[in-house]
Amino acid sequence: MQQHIRVDGTRLVDGDGRTVLLRGVGLGGWMTMENFITGYPASESQMRRAVGRVLGPEASEAFFETFLDEFFADADAAHLASLGMNAVRIPFSYFHLEDDDAPFEIKESGLARLERVVHTLGRHGIWSILDLHAAPGRQNQHWHSDNPTHFAEFWNHRHFQDRVVHLWEVLADRFKDEPWVAGYNPLNEPSDVTGEKIGPFYARLERAIRAVDPHHVLFLDGNRYSTDFSMFAEPFDNTVWTAHDYALPGIAAVSRYPGETRGQHFDRATVEATFLRRTEVMRATGTPIWVGEFGPIYTGDAERVDGAYRLLQDQLDIYREHGASWSLWTYKDVGSQGLVTTDPASPYMERIRPALEKKNRLGTDSWGGSDAHTRDVLDPIEALFAREFPDFDPYPWGARQWVNVLVRHILLAEPLVDEYARCFTGLSADGAAELARSFAFDNCIERERLSAVLRGHLL
Numbered sequence: 001m002q003q004h005i006r007v008d009g010t011r012l013v014d015g016d017g018r019t020v021l022l023r024g025v026g027l028g029g030w031m032t033m034e035n036f037i038t039g040y041p042a043s044e045s046q047m048r049r050a051v052g053r054v055l056g057p058e059a060s061e062a063f064f065e066t067f068l069d070e071f072f073a074d075a076d077a078a079h080l081a082s083l084g085m086n087a088v089r090i091p092f093s094y095f096h097l098e099d100d101d102a103p104f105e106i107k108e109s110g111l112a113r114l115e116r117v118v119h120t121l122g123r124h125g126i127w128s129i130l131d132l133h134a135a136p137g138r139q140n141q142h143w144h145s146d147n148p149t150h151f152a153e154f155w156n157h158r159h160f161q162d163r164v165v166h167l168w169e170v171l172a173d174r175f176k177d178e179p180w181v182a183g184y185n186p187l188n189e190p191s192d193v194t195g196e197k198i199g200p201f202y203a204r205l206e207r208a209i210r211a212v213d214p215h216h217v218l219f220l221d222g223n224r225y226s227t228d229f230s231m232f233a234e235p236f237d238n239t240v241w242t243a244h245d246y247a248l249p250g251i252a253a254v255s256r257y258p259g260e261t262r263g264q265h266f267d268r269a270t271v272e273a274t275f276l277r278r279t280e281v282m283r284a285t286g287t288p289i290w291v292g293e294f295g296p297i298y299t300g301d302a303e304r305v306d307g308a309y310r311l312l313q314d315q316l317d318i319y320r321e322h323g324a325s326w327s328l329w330t331y332k333d334v335g336s337q338g339l340v341t342t343d344p345a346s347p348y349m350e351r352i353r354p355a356l357e358k359k360n361r362l363g364t365d366s367w368g369g370s371d372a373h374t375r376d377v378l379d380p381i382e383a384l385f386a387r388e389f390p391d392f393d394p395y396p397w398g399a400r401q402w403v404n405v406l407v408r409h410i411l412l413a414e415p416l417v418d419e420y421a422r423c424f425t426g427l428s429a430d431g432a433a434e435l436a437r438s439f440a441f442d443n444c445i446e447r448e449r450l451s452a453v454l455r456g457h458l459l
Contacts, residue, residue: 002179004215005127007238012182012217012288012325021325022127022182023458024087025080025339026293028330030071031092031113032133034144035413036365037333038439039352040420042413043148044093044134050421055432062429066436068113071332074120075441079340080331081124083451084458087182088121089292089327090114091133093146094167100136103163106170115174122180129219129327130171131185131292136160140191140225141396143366143409150405155192161201165208176213183217184209185292189225189244193395198223199231206236219290222281224396226292229281241285242292243278247271250296250311253370257307268314275318289324297336297368298447309453316457328454332444336368339451340444348438355420364413366405374408381407 003015005022012020029037033044040047052060080088096110118128137160138147145152154160168186175181186205192198202220209218218239222229226244235241249257249266258267275291282289294315296308319326332338334349334356342349349356363369371378385392385399394402424432437443 002122004179005182005217006215007217007240007288010282010286010288010323012240012290020086021323022087022129022290022327023325024085024089024126024327025331026089026091026131026327026329027072027117027332028091029333030068030117031090031096031110032144032146034367035359036336036367036369037330037338039334039349039356039359041355041359041364041416042410043143044146045095046148046414046417047420050417051424054421054424055427059424059427059429059432063424063427063432063436066433067439070437070440072117072120073441074123076331076340077120077124077126079441079446080121081126083339083454085126085454087127087129087325087327088117088331089129089131089185090117091131091188093134094132094136094163095134095146097167097170098163103136103159104166106167111170111174114171118175118178118181122178127180127182129182129185130175131188132164132167133188135187136163139187140189142405144189148410148414150402150410152191152193154190155194155197161204165205168205168209169212172209172213172216176215181216183219183240185219185221185242187221188292189221190223191225191396192223195223195228195231199233202232202236206239219292221292227278232281235285235287240288240290241281242290243275243282245275245278245291245294245315247274247294247296247311247315250308251367253300253368253372255300255304255307257311259307268318271311271314272318275315275322275324279322279324289319289322291319291324291326293327293329295329295337298450299336299368309449312450313453313457316453320457332439338447339454340441340446342438343443343445346438346443348435351435352420352423355416355423358419359413359416362412362416363408364416366409369408371404371408374412378403378407 005012014020121128134146135154137154138145138152139154140152141150219242221242249255249261252261255261279289296311298305298308332340335341361373363371392399
């Protein structure tokens with residue numbers, strides 16, 4: 001009988017004490033839709049409201065429910081197993097489990113969806129890591145926590161923290177006897193500005209989960225988007241610190257690898273040095289290394305794309321040399337990063353093409369978006385800030401990124417979300433469901449070059 005994975009010093013081990021390296025992918029875009037993954041602008045909640053206004057309740061429900069059914073199914077799990085993967089990190093948003101106007105009232109439908117995918121993966125010999133990607137109040141300052149602002153109010157309101165503790169008590173009770181769940185990733189990329197609240201919150205959360213489920217591994221992200229562990233002391237029992245290890249040449253719109261990106265030189269040595277710095281806490285505490293997210297974007301000219309694949313190969317080799325488990329971001333999307341992608345000729349992609357083209361032109365996506373066509377707006381704003389506020393260094397990434405968030409990813413993205421929703425005008429429930437089926441595995445395209453790299457590394 002399959003037994004729970006557990007921490008044994010620097011290793012993860014199975015029930016027989018054999019070392020387990022978790023090597024897999026994140027299921028981004030499913031129970032947490034993201035703008036660059038599924039093609040809409042702004043935040044998921046804004047998009048859902050806009051689509052609901054255009055389609056009405058029946059057709060919008062048909063679209064979103066079909067999407068959730070089709071985005072990940074048995075064929076997807078079989079594909080991942082064929083690549084040699086043994087783990088999937090499953091991001092989900094809190095609103096699948098409770099409503100804001102009914103906090104602490106758990107929705108069975110959300111638990112059932114998580115359970116379905118856990119069981120589907122288990123049938124193919126693949127472990128799941130459950131990841132709360134978007135918490136009530138938003139635990140970080142960006143779109144992937146479904147944040148329509150640039151403030152992380154989760155850290156300022158005990159109410160939001162209480163709800164997350166309750167959610168994990170429920171999830172731990174539901175999955176405590178499920179051996180194909182490798183563990184719980186309670187909060188994706190937290191970003192506590194003070195650095196003073198995250199440690200006590202983790203301690204409270206650990207006590208609450210352990211009172212229900214003493215067996216599953218906890219995977220705890222560092223602060224500042226899982227890059228800063230300076231505020232933590234010794235790890236909890238059966239717990240792994242989690243680093244995210246995106247390399248700038250892989251995510252910058254204009255880059256060269258090896259070579260120069262934004263005035264910095266990158267090669268294998270600099271990528272390894274960054275990895276070692278981000279995972280130093282694991283070696284210092286004698287705990288396993290797990291890279292919860294990493295991975296380049298495969299768009300741009302041929303030289304940039306070739307560099308992205310070389311970067312990926314270098315990172316995979318580095319992780320192997322250092323005995324690190326990893327989760328590549330992301331499994332399926334509309335074309336920038338996924339192992340499989342929607343067909344450009346699919347009904348969904350054809351329908352949203354006008355909004356997608358405008359979104360790309362304005363660079364409203366933070367991830368993979370370009371500011372090339374908005375420099376005439378950004379340049380004078382950045383110059384003004386440099387002149388009037390030369391010491392302004394806002395958390396987490398400084399003034400330049402702060403301006404981009406407010407101008408590109410909020411100011412321009414908000415009106416564009418209505419243009420995206422208008423692409424659905426006139427659809428019936430059946431027509432909306434047909435669009436959602438564009439994300440089914442058999443209707444998608446395999447990124448064969450990426451598959452070849454992963455098979456070569458894993459098999």
